[in-house]
Amino acid sequence: MPPEAGPIGRVVATELKPSTPHQFHFWTARESPIGIGSLVRVEENARVVYAVVTDGFAYCDLVSPLHAVIGADGDPQLAGTEPTARAEIRLYSAAVLRQVPEEPLQPVPLGSVWLASDTDVILALRMDGYTGHERATGIPVGLYAAGGLEAPVYLDCDFLLGPEAAHLNITGVSGLATKTSAVEFLLGSIFQTFPAHKGTVAAVCFNVKGPDLCFLDQPGTLSVEDLRQYQRLGLTPAPFQNVRYYAPLKPDGVNLNTLRTHESLSANTEPLVWGLREVLDYAEVVLNRDDIDAKADAFIDFLAERVVGREYLDETLRTKPFLVQSFADLEDFFRRIFDFMEAMGKGGEVWKTHHVATIRKVRNRLSNISTRSKGLVTDDGLANDLPWGSFADRSVHVIDVAGLDPLAQDLVFARVVSKLREHLERRDLGVDHVIVFVDELNKYAPADGPDTYVRKMLLDLSERGRYLGLVLFSAQQFRSQVQRRVVGNAGTGIYGRMDMDELATGGYATISPATKIKLATLPKGELMLRHPHFTQPIFVKFPRPAVLNSREGIERFPPAAELPFTDAVVRHLRQFDRRISGEMVRALIDGRREEDVRRALAATRRERPADVYAYFAACLGRRMTSEAVSPRRGIPALSQADDPYGR
Amino acid sequence: MEVLVNLNSIRSALAGRGLTVASMIPDAGGSRMEKASIQLARLVEGISLQSIPVGPVQAPPEPIAFLDGVQRSEVIAYAGASPIVVAEIAAAVRERRDRRLHTVLEDRRRVVLARPGALDAAGETLADFHRVPLESEEAPHPIRDLVHAIQALDRARGALVLDVGYRYRSRSDAWLVVDGALSESPCWAGDPRVVGVSKSHSILPFDGQDLERYLRLPAGYRSSIYEPHTRALAPVRAWALRLWPWEGKDLLHGLVRIEVAPAHGSTQSADAISRWILAERTPVSAPDRRWDRLLYGIHSVEQYLRSRTA
Numbered sequence A: 001m002p003p004e005a006g007p008i009g010r011v012v013a014t015e016l017k018p019s020t021p022h023q024f025h026f027w028t029a030r031e032s033p034i035g036i037g038s039l040v041r042v043e044e045n046a047r048v049v050y051a052v053v054t055d056g057f058a059y060c061d062l063v064s065p066l067h068a069v070i071g072a073d074g075d076p077q078l079a080g081t082e083p084t085a086r087a088e089i090r091l092y093s094a095a096v097l098r099q100v101p102e103e104p105l106q107p108v109p110l111g112s113v114w115l116a117s118d119t120d121v122i123l124a125l126r127m128d129g130y131t132g133h134e135r136a137t138g139i140p141v142g143l144y145a146a147g148g149l150e151a152p153v154y155l156d157c158d159f160l161l162g163p164e165a166a167h168l169n170i171t172g173v174s175g176l177a178t179k180t181s182a183v184e185f186l187l188g189s190i191f192q193t194f195p196a197h198k199g200t201v202a203a204v205c206f207n208v209k210g211p212d213l214c215f216l217d218q219p220g221t222l223s224v225e226d227l228r229q230y231q232r233l234g235l236t237p238a239p240f241q242n243v244r245y246y247a248p249l250k251p252d253g254v255n256l257n258t259l260r261t262h263e264s265l266s267a268n269t270e271p272l273v274w275g276l277r278e279v280l281d282y283a284e285v286v287l288n289r290d291d292i293d294a295k296a297d298a299f300i301d302f303l304a305e306r307v308v309g310r311e312y313l314d315e316t317l318r319t320k321p322f323l324v325q326s327f328a329d330l331e332d333f334f335r336r337i338f339d340f341m342e343a344m345g346k347g348g349e350v351w352k353t354h355h356v357a358t359i360r361k362v363r364n365r366l367s368n369i370s371t372r373s374k375g376l377v378t379d380d381g382l383a384n385d386l387p388w389g390s391f392a393d394r395s396v397h398v399i400d401v402a403g404l405d406p407l408a409q410d411l412v413f414a415r416v417v418s419k420l421r422e423h424l425e426r427r428d429l430g431v432d433h434v435i436v437f438v439d440e441l442n443k444y445a446p447a448d449g450p451d452t453y454v455r456k457m458l459l460d461l462s463e464r465g466r467y468l469g470l471v472l473f474s475a476q477q478f479r480s481q482v483q484r485r486v487v488g489n490a491g492t493g494i495y496g497r498m499d500m501d502e503l504a505t506g507g508y509a510t511i512s513p514a515t516k517i518k519l520a521t522l523p524k525g526e527l528m529l530r531h532p533h534f535t536q537p538i539f540v541k542f543p544r545p546a547v548l549n550s551r552e553g554i555e556r557f558p559p560a561a562e563l564p565f566t567d568a569v570v571r572h573l574r575q576f577d578r579r580i581s582g583e584m585v586r587a588l589i590d591g592r593r594e595e596d597v598r599r600a601l602a603a604t605r606r607e608r609p610a611d612v613y614a615y616f617a618a619c620l621g622r623r624m625t626s627e628a629v630s631p632r633r634g635i636p637a638l639s640q641a642d643d644p645y646g647r
Numbered sequence B: 001m002e003v004l005v006n007l008n009s010i011r012s013a014l015a016g017r018g019l020t021v022a023s024m025i026p027d028a029g030g031s032r033m034e035k036a037s038i039q040l041a042r043l044v045e046g047i048s049l050q051s052i053p054v055g056p057v058q059a060p061p062e063p064i065a066f067l068d069g070v071q072r073s074e075v076i077a078y079a080g081a082s083p084i085v086v087a088e089i090a091a092a093v094r095e096r097r098d099r100r101l102h103t104v105l106e107d108r109r110r111v112v113l114a115r116p117g118a119l120d121a122a123g124e125t126l127a128d129f130h131r132v133p134l135e136s137e138e139a140p141h142p143i144r145d146l147v148h149a150i151q152a153l154d155r156a157r158g159a160l161v162l163d164v165g166y167r168y169r170s171r172s173d174a175w176l177v178v179d180g181a182l183s184e185s186p187c188w189a190g191d192p193r194v195v196g197v198s199k200s201h202s203i204l205p206f207d208g209q210d211l212e213r214y215l216r217l218p219a220g221y222r223s224s225i226y227e228p229h230t231r232a233l234a235p236v237r238a239w240a241l242r243l244w245p246w247e248g249k250d251l252l253h254g255l256v257r258i259e260v261a262p263a264h265g266s267t268q269s270a271d272a273i274s275r276w277i278l279a280e281r282t283p284v285s286a287p288d289r290r291w292d293r294l295l296y297g298i299h300s301v302e303q304y305l306r307s308r309t310a
């Protein structure tokens, strides 16, 4: 396959442009297959040097532009009509990838230059160390292509998923950089090629934008060229086999807050619902840190340890013990405290060492969470969560947070990543490695702005995750807008088409001007890679991911219309049992309190009983009289005066 | 001037033989300057010298070739008062196709020039060099001998250029543009595919009014055709051609002398060939000092030969 016809150039070194151990220059014929990013080999005596072309120059023997003007008699139309074309040169700069032998490290010899062959690409990128043998750890990432040659490029999974290095960051402009697509493709490649001796792997993806990751389980349309590339990379173009979608509910508590609501996709799409317990454990995420003092902390601890989820008896408040399991229960608990303190009159400013202002503040913050996260956080305490402890090998868990309030998004990130971490630490997640994919990283770990819990968590993940098998794949348009250490810790960096202004920022100073131009004009499907084994950035192309893209997905699986409460309940139940009819459900829930219906639905979902209808009916309990139906009591906002910390 | 490399081992060998080593690059120009003179020519077009517009420039048909030679010399030692000069001479033909020049023929030689006695004294040391013995009745004189050596070297180079040109012509029918006069070689003087372009005007073909007109040709004009006074054997046809406006610069600025075989001595041929040469004035061969008269093709041969003479 390699067109090993003969040397295509020759190293030149002058006093002004000498060869160094890291860089050299060579000239070629006017017509040559060399371009920026081409890999070349220099041979001289026993030394072989592999390098990547980083810059190119052309000039002729014209010493002063004035001579060209004289020659054309000052007439641009006559320029270029001279009978002889001037002698010209094509001069290229190349950066050394590898020298053989590596020691002693010497300047690049003034030898002949060859276009890299298949084997040269393997050696140049040091892939011989981790591919082509029994305990290989190569993951195909794309094809290096130049001068008729096309060679697969592999990442080393020891350096992508740990333990040697880990994490991946991809950057580039919207739409053209194919960031999300590249991550989808690479996840597919990892799932197909992650070696057995390295254990098991799963992925948790946060869908942060519209329908971006909503169709990972559906086959996409691929071109002949895409298919050819898959074959060349040794991969099967297939969508993900084991994908589960989690989306919070809308505020009505029955419709899913996602664009993946088409009926034929409902089998593996389920609600993500958390209760008070789940939220309280991560209270500090959502409670603005500066605003939470030690006193509030102490009160939250008191709630978490003494009240929530267990029987709590305080005869001064109520003779019957409290069993606080939901936000509604908690609200009732708070009510009793305030009633009690009111009754005390003067002197009733402190309850169990907690000042009334602190209590009000915590109550307001918590009620704020339940309001802003409505649909994610349930009032009635029945949670539906990721399958902690039973993650399957090669499973993908997509959590759709695109429709959530930023506060609720933070809560989801914090809790999911923390849970992953806890389980991986205890080695009981179900898999050895988890790839967490966070798109739009600049939103969650911005370079400037407050040091939020989520940003600290992402930093911690990027610094310590690799020992645990917890790996961060992240994407953003502008790397410069992301916290330096988070992207800095990514062992593998990928760059799609880039913005020139972004390239002008400090982080890209080591990239040659020509490489920058190439990056700024990179076509879709081409990427620049940095990887610990590659001494210099390498350009590759990759095929479209074998999954349905979001645009086509939305056309083929248009989101179901948001349904009225009853119809939505019917849809949920029919998802478990097709025989259930609208009439049956309607007759059953007509006149019921919505929260009772929601609770029954959640219980049914959790139980997945054989007889869905009977179970659901049983959960609803005896039919109540209409008098018993009282409007749900919301959490009334407290007046400013009552709450010195109020917003 | 560049230095011939790898002469140091030869020098020490010569020192071992009792010669006085030296390292001096002779001034090429001085000795080669022809004596300025007027050698009246015979007009063959019209009865008095005219300035004739040649018409719009026109590139010559391809392929077309350019021939030139270079030399480089160095005094390497003295045998008594007499210098030993080593030199490299080279000649090449570069042919143009599709507006690009390619070297199609090339020859180079290393020579040593000295009195026979000095050559003997150097013995085997200079075995790799072609020997040019400089016979002389006069007593050795370092400067006079050097002048003789350089003149001999000029002739040796001229012979090599002729030889390379002859070899090219014997295998190609393309036009060959030669740097200098044709009249020195009988075989070129009659060759209908060779054009000589001379930059030197030490010998002028006219005097009086004719000379003034000759030296004041406007750009794009040629003189009437004439037959130069035959220095050597071969009769040729010649005319002057102005490549660039000279006004305000110098009488000789952009003035070349064209020489062709008598077969091309017609008005038509002279006009056509002039238009070609006019086209060849670009691209200009600057920064060479002689860019106003040095055709780019010739310049390119020179550059090529110099780049290969380490």
Ligand SMILES: Nc1ncnc2c1ncn2[C@@H]1O[C@H](COP(=O)(O)OP(=O)(O)OP(=O)(O)O)[C@@H](O)[C@H]1O
Binding pocket: A172, A173, A174, A175, A176, A177, A178, A179, A180, A181, A182, A477, A496, A524, A525, A526, A542, A543, A544, A545, A549
């Ligand atoms: N390998 C490929 N070759 C050619 N086109 C591709 C390839 N991969 C993806 N594309 C196309 O590029 C477009 C953009 O892809 P993608 O959504 O991945 O970009 P993005 O960088 O994530 O954009 P954004 O910043 O807006 O999220 C899509 O329309 C997709 O079809």
Ligand SMILES: [Mg+2]
Binding pocket: A179, A180, A181, A212, A439
């Ligand atoms: Mg994207």
